[in-house]
Amino acid sequence: SEEGLGRGRLPSGGSGSEDDSASTSLVSDESLDRVLPSEAETLTHLTHNFAHPQTKALQHNGPNGEDLGEMIEEEGRAAAVEKEAGRSKKHMAGDLHVTGKAIYVDDLLPLPGELHAELVLSTRAHAKILSIDLKQAQAVEGFVRFFDHKDVPVKRLIGSVVPDEEVFASSEVVSVGQPIGVVVASSRGAAREAAMEVRVEYEDLPAILSIPEAIAASSFFDLRPGLPGRDHLHLCRLEGDVDGEMPKEEREGERMELLMGSLEGRSDIQIVEGEVFMKGQEHFYLETNACRVEPGENDEMTVTSSTQNPSKTQKLVSEVTGLPRHKIVSKCKRMGGGFGGKETRSCFIAAYVAIAAQHLQKPIRLMMDRDTDMLSSGQRHSFMGSYKVAINRNTLRLEAADVRVYNNAGWSTDLSVPVCERAVFHIENACMISNLQVRGFVCKTNTPSNTAFRGFGGPQGMFIAETYIEHAAKALGVSREDVLSRNLYRQNDLTHYGMRIQTDTLHEVWGKAMTQFDFEKRKKEVEAFNASNRFVKRGLAVSLSKFGMSFTKTFMNQSGALVHLYQDGTLLVSHAGTEMGQGLHTKVAQVAASRFGLPLSAVYISETSTDKVANTQPTAASVGADLAGMATFIACGQILERLSDFVETEERKAKEKRENVDRQTIIARAATAAHFARVNLTGQGFYATPDVAFDWQRGRGRPFYYFAHGISCSEVQLDTLTGDHAVIRADIIQDVGSSLNPAIDVGQVEGAFTQGLGLFTLEETVFNDKGGMFTKGPGAYKIPSFGDIPHDFRVSLLGKPNTEVETVYSSKGVGEPPLFLASSVFFALKNAAYAARRDHTEAMTNGALKEAPAKDPTDTWHFRLDSPASSEKLRLACWDPLNHSLPEELRGRSLLASSPVLAEREKGKKGEGPERQGVEGSREAARERLEGICKKSVSKPNTVWHPLI
Secondary structure, three states: OHHHHOOOOOOOOOOOOOOHHHHHOOOOHHHHOOOOHHHHHHHOOOOOOOOOOOOOEEEEEOOOOOEHHHOOOOOOOOOOOOOOOOOOOOOOOHHHHHHOOOOOHHHOOOOOOOEEEEEEEOOOOOEEEEEEEOHHHHOOOOEEEEEOHHHOOOOOEEOOOOOOEEOOOOOEEOOOOOEEEEEEEOOHHHHHHHHHHOEEEEEEOOOOOOHHHHHHOOOEOOEOOOEOOOOEEEEEEOOOOOOOOOOOHHHHHHHHHHHHHHHHOOOOEEEEEEEEEEOOOOOOOOOOOEEEEEEOHHHOEEEEEOOOOHHHHHHHHHHHHOOOHHHEEEEEOOOOOOOOOOOOHHHHHHHHHHHHHHHHOOOEEEEOOHHHHHHHOOOOOOEEEEEEEEEEOOOOOEEEEEEEEEEEEEOOOOOHHHHHHHHHHOOOOOEOOOEEEEEEEEEEOOOOOOOOOOOOOHHHHHHHHHHHHHHHHHHHOOOHHHHHHHHEOOOOOEOOOOOEOOOOHHHHHHHHHHHHOOHHHHHHHHHHHHHHOOOEEEEEEEEEEEEEEOOOOHHHOEEEEEEEEOOOOOEEEEEOOOOOOOOHHHHHHHHHHHHHOOOHHHEEEOOEEOOOOOOOOOOOOOOHHHHHHHHHHHHHHHHHHHHHHHHHHHHHHHHHOOOOOOHHHHHHHHHHHHHHOOOOOEEEEEEEOOOOEEEOOOOEEEOOOEEEEEEEEEEEEEEOOOOOEEEEEEEEEEOOEOOOOHHHHHHHHHHHHHHHHHHHHHOOOOEOOOOOEOOOOOOOOOOOOHHHOOOEEEEEEOOOOOOOOOOHHHEOOOOOHHHHHHHHHHHHHHHHHHHHHHHHHHHHOOOHHHHOOOOOHHHHOOOOOOEOOOHHHHHHHOOOOOOOOOOHHHHOHHHOOOOHHHHHHHHHHHOOOOOOOOOOOOHHHHHHHHHHHHHHHHOOHHHOOOOOO
C-alpha cells in the first residue's frame, strides 16, 4: 500500500555514478518513520539501471557458420544434382501446412452413413460404479447407442506393454478420465451432448494421488515383463568394479553405505543431501487425438488415425474386435504433432471406436476436444528424486552419489517402466561419477495414466543430476559450471551401466561453447548488472546434454522400407516411420534421392500403412531417421544392384551420342530397359540396429547405439517482485553428426528448446485434492508463445560426423536431445533468485555481509526450487521484506550503523555523537548469527511451494 511504502518514488534511471544525495532525497524523513530499516534501504536503491532487451529474432547457423535462412534452395532442378542428403531443404509438405491444404484425420470427407463418437469418462479418482443411467442421453436428438464393457466381444484387458487396462471400466474406476464407455450419435455435437447426459452413480473409495502418498503406501508397479516380482530398478557402479561383473544389489548397497560413511569422516569431502520434484507436462499437440474406423467387406477394417504407432493400433484393434491383423489396415498420413503422446494412448482411442464400428457396421469418427484429450490421454511423468552426494572440496571431483527416483505412472503401467529405465540411465547426465548407485520406482496412483513425452524420462533424470550438482557446487561456494567442467566424461570412461564412452565430444563442445558464448565476459556483466539493480536481477547458466540414442528395449530397434522405382525415373517410398511435422519423410526422401543421385522432386512418400510395411515400431526415441533412413538406404541399394548394368549401358549410350541428359533421364531409361528384361524394380529394406542389448538382471550392457551431445547457455532477466521473467539470450550448440538436413535439424533444436522452456519454467498442471484436473484447455494451461522465446536465439550445429558408429550418411538423431538444454534457463533463473536473496540479507544487516573479512556466507546457501520455476515460485524464492523476515536481533536498530542515511537520522533525533556504538558485538558475530539462522530458514519445506501430484 502507499501507506506501507511511505509513498517513496523510485528512481527512473541513472548509472549510479551521480551524487548519492540525489537518490537519498527521493525518500522523505516522514516516509522513513513508517517503514522497516531494510525496506528504507531498498527504497533508496537504484532499481531501474537497465534497458529492456529488444528481440533480435532467430539466428541459426549450419556446421560451418553459414546462415541457414539463406540456404533453402529451389527444388525441381533439371540438371544433375549433388547428394541431396546434407542439404538444407524445406519440409516437403511445408507449403501445404502454411496454406491449410495439408490433410489431417478430421479433414477427411465424411463417408456415407458416417457416425460420430464421444467418450464417457470417470469423474472420480477411485470409486465403485453403482449404476449407469442412459435415459437423458437417449433423449438427445441423433443418439444412436452407448457401448460399455459388456459390448467388448473378446479381450477386456489390454495394454501398451502389460495388459492391465480395462477397455471400459466395469465395476470400479481408478482415475478421473478413465473411459467408462463410448456414445455414438449422428453428429459430433449430438455425441458430445449425449456423453454429458450419461449419469454414473459412484461410491467413493480411498485414493492415492501423489508420489509421496504412493511411497507411504508402498504403491509401486511390478516391473513386468523384464523384472517380474521386483518393485524397483537398480544400477550401481563402484570404483574398482571389474567391467562386466555385477554383484548382488544388497552387497552393493552395503558397499555404498560404507563408502559414504568413510567419505563423511574426511575433512576434504563435502556431503550434500536433498530432494527435488519435477512436475509433468501436457503434450498439447495442435491436433488432438483423432481416428476414423471404417468396416469393410469380409470383416475388413481400415483405421485412419493420428498415431505414432500404426502397428500397435492394429494390434489393439485386433484384440478388442477379435479380427485377425491381416484384415486390419492401420494408416497415418500425418499428425498435427505427437511428442510421444500418440505413441500408445492414440492406439486405445482407435480400439474404443473400433468396438462401436464393428457392432454398427458403420464408419465412425472420433475427434477429441482439448479438455477431454488432456484429461484422459496422460502427460509427461512427474518425478521426485532424493540424493546424497559427496564432492571433494579441493578437486571438485564428484566422489559418490546415491540417488532414488520415483515417477508417477498413474493408474496403469503404459510406458512408465521404460520411462523410469531411461531416467536411471541418465541420472549422471554428462558427469563421470566413479561411485554411483541409483534406484528407480514406478508409483501406482489414482491419476491419469502418464505416457511417453519427448525425452522419455531422460530430462527428468538429467534434471535430478543437475540439481544435486548445483547443490554440491553451492555448498562449496563455487559455480555449477566449475563442477561440471571438472567432471565431464572422457573417452574410454565407463558409465554406471557398463557402457564405454567412445569420444571426447563433451569436452569439445564445452571448450567451443565457452569461447563462442563469451561466458566469462557475460558472467561479469551479469554480476555488474545485479550490483546496480535491486528488484530486477539477471542470471546466467550453462547446461549440457548427453542423450542416449536407441530404444532401451532392444527388439524395438528395427525398421523396414518399401521402395518402388517407376519407368519415368521416380521413386515411391513407404517406410515404418510416421510424419508428425518433424520432417522425417523429407529426410528419408533425401536419403533415397541421394542413393539414386536423383533430385528430391523425384521422390515421393505418401503415407505410413501396415499393408505396405508391417510389424513396425513407433516413431519415437529420436531414431526415426536412423532406422527408416537406413532401411530405405538398403532398399534402394537392392534396386541399384539389379539396375547397375542397365545404368552403365544407358550412360555409355548417352556419352556416345553426346547427349546432355540428367541423372533422372538415365535412371528412367535404365528402369524401362530393366522392366522389359523382367527385373524387379522394388526393394524391400530391413534394418536392425547392431550391438545394442541390456541385461537388467546384471545391470550391465549397451542400451544405446551412440550419444548425441549438446550445450546451451541462457541469460535471463527476473522481476523479483512478481516472478515475471524473460530470456534475454540463449546460445545452443547441438551435435547432429553430419546433418541430413541442417535447416530441419535447426528447427528441431529450436522447437525442442522452446518446449523444454515450457517444461522448466511455464507449464504447470494443477490437480485438486479429489484427483480432478484444474488446468484443462488453453485457458488454464499455458504453453510458450512468441513472447516467451529467447529475445536473442542463437542455434548452431557442431558439424562433426558421427564417428562412434555407422549411421545413415554419418548423421545423428535430433528430436529429443536438445529439450533438456532449456534447463539452462531454469538454473539461470535460480541464479537470479540467489542474487535477490543476497541483496535482501545484505539489506537486513545493513552491509555487514559486504564488509566482513570472511567469505560471504550467501555464496554457500542453497535452496530447493522444484520444476517448473513458475512466476509464483520465483517470487517466493526472491527474499524481501514482504515475503521473508529475519529475527529481530538481526534486523533491528543494533545493525543500523552501516546505513549512512538512517545513522545520521538516528543521531539527529537522539542527540548522539559519532562515538555511539549501536552494534551489539562485532559485525562478524552478526554475520555468523545470520548465516546460521538463514541456513535454517532455507531448509523449511514451505520456502518454495511445491504440490507433488
